[in-house]
Amino acid sequence: MRTTTGLFPGGPPRPIFREPFPVRGGAVALGMVGGGLWMMLFxxxxxxxxxxxxxxxxxxxxxxxxxxxxxxxxxxxxAVGIAMSAAVGLSIAMIVVAVRWVGGDWILW
Structure with a gap:
């Protein structure tokens, strides 16, 4: 490691910020499964x-x-997994509504 000339002083190291509750892939997958079952059962x-x-x-x-x-x-x-599953379920429902609407039937009233 080279020593600095002093022209550009080193200073203190930059802080490292970490998430207090990091998002893990397993939790996302379990949330997707739970949210998918919730939407399917309803x-x-x-x-x-x-x-x-x-x-x-x-x-x-x-x-x-x-x-x-x-x-x-x-x-x-x-929470991410549940929100993703809910979004997919709502998207499927809105596709059903749109297909019926194109056919001339508005099913939400």
Missing amino acids: GLLASTAGGYAWITIIAGVVAWLVALALVRTGDRGA
Whole structure:
């Protein structure tokens, strides 16, 4: 290691910032599985396309509230997985609504 000339003093080392609760892949995967099961079980309760859309919207909002609570308490990996699963479930429900809407039937009213 070379010694410095003194023209550019070294100074103290830069601080290293670390996450207090790092996001781990396993927690994200478990959150995705849990969120996927949540959305699937609520989707299976519906008997019509309109019922499926409304139940999925309600289940997605509840899942996002749970994800926000998990972010607040520190398990951000599971919160990410749950939010991703809820987003996929809501996207599928909105595709069903859009397909029925293109066919001339608005199923949300």
